[in-house]
Amino acid sequence: MRSLRRIGWNSGEGTRQISPVTSGKGVPEPLALLGVQVAVTRGRRLFTKQREPCWLMVGSTVRTSHSSGKQQKRIDPYLIGMLYxxxxxxxxxxxxxxxxxxxxxxxxxxxxxxxxxxxMNFNVHFYDYMSKTDGSHKWRALVFSKDLFLWFGEMRRNIVDVVDGLTNNDFKKFLQDSSMQKARIQIDL
Amino acid sequence: MLASIQRRLQEIGISGHVYRYGVVHGIQIYRKLDVEKFRRLIPSYRLKARVAG
Incomplete structure (x- = not known):
């Protein structure tokens, strides 16, 4: 006896990924950034979906809405340094x-x-916890956002371009409290 | 990355030198005037938390 799923009676209307990376929007974003055609099944239909080429800028902007697709928001240079x-x-x-x-x-x-x-309209979870690795008490600011996640990866891969693209004022904010300035400056004082 | 930061620091009048200590690379500002300028231009919580006074 064939199952209901196999004969397509209850295939649903949701979008199913053909890649292990799920975005909930039909096309894995890393593939979409490459501008390739990705086959997506919706229900029983199979079609191809042409996504726009990479418009998620490596610099100091991040997309803030999946649905609108065009809305971009400028990332604070302070956050670039802190997150990097x-x-x-x-x-x-x-x-x-x-x-x-x-x-x-x-x-x-x-x-x-x-x-x-x-x-930047992110829903921030701010809490403290005990670290399992070193047993210390830590604080964490956590954001669930795929856009920020993708921007974070691009930023880390292209940090030199990001730094070069900052203005002098932004560069000062970038260095402010970033982890790149640490105890060395204290020793040299 | 460090070379880029060194270049950007020079643009705002702070001289730094890239050094290597084993596998660790860093940028060092050792002139007192440059350090004071750095602290004035870039008010940092981390530096305030570490430097006495």
């Missing part, structure tokens, strides 16, 4: 994309990082 130094990203198998910043002291996160992220 201390940021981590994680994509779960269930399709959750997150970018987070961990600090031992929460003051910097609460006073600088969280307000800047919230100003």
């Amino acid at each position: 130094g201390d940021g981590t990203s994680y994509a779960s198998k269930r399709g959750a994309y997150s970018v987070s910043v961990d600090q031992v002291r929460g003051q910097l996160l609460s006073s600088e990082v969280v307000p800047r992220l919230r100003k």
Whole structure:
């Protein structure tokens, strides 16, 4: 006896990925960035979907809405430095994309990082936890956003281009509190 | 990356030198005037938290 799924009675209206990377929007974004044609099944139909070429800029902008597709928001240069130094990203198998910043002291996160992220209309989760790796108490600012996740990866791969593209004022904000300036300057003082 | 930062720092009048210590690379600002200028131009929580006074 054939199952209902096999004969297509209950195929559903949702979009099914043909790639292990799920975006919930039909086409894996890393493939879409390459401007390739991706076959997508919707229900029982099979069609190809032409996505726009890469418009997610490597510089200091990030897309903020999947649905609108065009809306871009400027990333604060302070956040570029902070995320490049201390940021981590994680994509779960269930399709959750997150970018987070961990600090031992929460003051910097609460006073600088969280307000800047919230100003960009990101839903920021700010909490403390005990680290399993070193047993220390840490604070974390976590954002679930696929757009920020993708931008974060591009930014880390092209950090030299990002730095070169900053103005002098933006470059000062980029260096401010970024993890690249650490104890060396203290020793040299 | 460090060379780019060194170039950008020179544009705002701060001289830094890229050094290598084993596998670690860094950029060092050792002139007092440059360090003071750096602290004035780039007010950093991290530097305030580490530097006494």
